[in-house]
Amino acid sequence: MEEFEYSKLQVATNDFSLSALIGKGSHGCVYKGVLGDGKLVAIKKQSIGLQILQDNSKLDNEIQVLSSLHRSPYFVNLVGVSHDGSTQKKLLVIEFMPNGSLHDLLHNMSTPPSWSKRLHVALQIARAVQTLHEARPSIIHRDIKSANIMLDCNWNAKLADFGLAVRQSESTQPVNPPCRPAGTIGYLDPCYTTPSKLSTRTDVFSFGVVVLEIISCRRAMEVGQEPASIVEWAVPLINGKRGGIDVCDTRIALPGNMEGTIRCILNVAARCVSSKEENRPLMAEIVTELESCMVRPIQYPVWQCLLRSVLTRRKKRKTIPTTTIIHPTHQADIHVDHSRGKLLVREVLAEVAFN
Structure with a gap:
């Protein structure tokens, strides 16, 4: 230093x-x-x-x-x-972060960020909070919000402002207990009412609010709206028949092949902001689930005809294995086991080139 x-x-x-x-x-x-x-x-x-x-x-x-x-x-x-x-x-x-804050990107820019950029930022924030919680001793940020997430020259998200952070001992109690709860209204965990209630799941709640903000571009607290809280507004929609699609920012079209991914991420966010602290996942689980959301339920409309054509030819030649790595869950969806996905793509390209 x-x-x-x-x-x-x-x-x-x-x-x-x-x-x-x-x-x-x-x-x-x-x-x-x-x-x-x-x-x-x-x-x-x-x-x-x-x-x-x-x-x-x-x-x-x-x-x-x-x-x-x-x-x-x-x-x-x-x-x-x-x-x-x-x-x-x-x-x-x-x-120095030349591209300002996530708050500015979501609320003060005329052009909304793409869906892929939003998901990338959400995962980077999750990894940042996971790093804090897995430090020894673990660190609770206490003020996770979009204004404290900065964007570098490559638009990568970085967590900032550790002035309210608290380090915990191995017994999970704060090393230097804060005299009172602190944070920002709208992002502050309602369970964090006394210093003794502070835990890593306090940050999990705030992270969930940020994810809802990223997907909806609605502020954590919207004065004049009913309900004003983004949590109270979004969670019923996520649990509703449309699975949270109505939460999505309407300024930018949501491609059909990303609907499953967005629903999956909104479900993670809803668990993060659960009113029951014990129901909130750990940050390590959240990172794993977000990674899974982003790579597993991806549709391949461009490749769909090619894949089915290749598989049909293989069946005719009786060379297709009994266990396939293509698992259609809907008629229009194709899911790929990404551990062997690259091999499959190479085979498809080879089939297309030589047939």
């Missing part, structure tokens, strides 16, 4: 000018900084109120948490810190 001179970070941000401001929250502001070597970084500064109180607890906590973790492609990683000894002001230097 690099130690930066406070004055050099002032220069890098043009003395924390409004033109350099890229983010603002209840605990402080984030500025875009250009270091002397031209490297772009993000610089987090405490709010005026916390500076007056000389309260660096949120930044100190973020430094401790990020320092305890290995650099990860799923986090906005720590670059360094700076401390002004005369004023006790502290700055946090982190990776």
Whole structure:
């Protein structure tokens, strides 16, 4: 971790000018900084109120948490810190994310993200939270929300803002128990009512809300809507006859070959936001289920005729094995065992080329 001179970070941000401001929250502001070597970084500064109180607890906590973790492609990683000894002001230097937040992508962009990008982001967030929960000791983020998920130059999602994170001991109790529950309304687990109720499943609930937000592009709390909570609105639709299709963002068409995938992911999200904490899956299970959703129920309309043609010819030659790796669940669907899927595709191409 690099130690930066406070004055050099002032220069890098043009003395924390409004033109350099890229983010603002209840605990402080984030500025875009250009270091002397031209490297772009993000610089987090405490709010005026916390500076007056000389309260660096949120930044100190973020430094401790990020320092305890290995650099990860799923986090906005720590670059360094700076401390002004005369004023006790502290700055946090982190990776710069040029494409803003997931919240901006979903709610402030004129062009909605594609379905494949949404699914990719959901899986990356799940892996980030899984990494935290499987750390030793495990770490509970406590403020998972779309505004704390940043997008790098390749539009990969990274989890940010660890100021409220809590580390647990081997007994699953917090090492330094927080004095009160914390988080963001709309994403906050309703079961987390006292410090003793904090667990990794607190993050699972928040993650489920983010997934619902990704699929629907509806905010976690929509003032003026009934119900205002995305959870109360989405879960009955997911459990309804149409299996959650009505939850999907209507600004972009949902291809028929992705309906099964989206339903599967919405079912995972519904389990995450269950009012019964014990019914929520662990993050490792969630990652496995999301991966399965994305690779198993994929339709192949382009290949469908080719596959059936090849299989028909094989049957006529009596060369098709008794156990096939094609399992149609609906007349229009074909499911592939991906452990041997590449081999099948090569065989289909060979059959097409030479017949």
